[in-house]
Amino acid sequence: xxxxxxxxxxxxxxxxxxxxxxxxxxxxxxxxxxxxxxxxxxxxxxxxxxxxxxxxxxxxxxxxxxxxxxxxxxxxxxxxxxxxxxxxxxxxxxxxxxxxxxxxxxxxxxxxxxxxxxxxxxxxxxxxxxxxxxxxxxxxx
Numbered sequence: 734x735x736x737x738x739x740x741x742x743x744x745x746x747x748x749x750x751x752x753x754x755x756x757x758x759x760x761x762x763x764x765x766x767x768x769x770x771x772x773x774x775x776x777x778x779x780x781x782x783x784x785x786x787x788x789x790x791x792x793x794x795x796x797x798x799x800x801x802x803x804x805x806x807x808x809x810x811x812x813x814x815x816x817x818x819x820x821x822x823x824x825x826x827x828x829x830x831x832x833x834x835x836x837x838x839x840x841x842x843x844x845x846x847x848x849x850x851x852x853x854x855x856x857x858x859x860x861x862x863x864x865x866x867x868x869x870x871x872x873x874x
Contacts, residue, residue: 737815749818752803752818755801756800756812760847768798770796770797773795777842777843779842782817782843788810796808797855798837801866802820802866805817821867823838824863833845
């Protein structure tokens with residue numbers, strides 16, 4: 734779901750917490766080595782997100798926050814902050830061309846440039862956390 738998170742709204746916070754869980758505690762963040770991505774430069778997006786990003790002339794960039802049951806991709810347009818909330822069961826990650834990662838949720842997608850080791854390590858962290866914390870599928874039994 735694509736939400737405007739510029740202002741504190743209890744209903745929006747409740748929706749996000751239900752979808753991807755409450756934020757990690759400070760202790761858990763420290764143990765995990767951080768839960769936020771470095772700055773990611775957007776190369777391509779779906780139509781709905783592109784319509785928001787073209788409203789200003791700034792460079793398109795985003796960041797990702799890891800949550801217990803999913804991720805939140807945040808980006809800014811004009812003076813507003815938007816969040817693409819993706820639970821793990823709807824998250825699909827692709828490593829396409831050299832240095833490009835694609836993040837999909839239903840009909841939304843964002844392609845980001847992954848040209849540093851820190852960004853690549855963060856995507857590996859997301860994939861490992863998703864694999865470790867996803868429920869056991871029926872085929873695994």
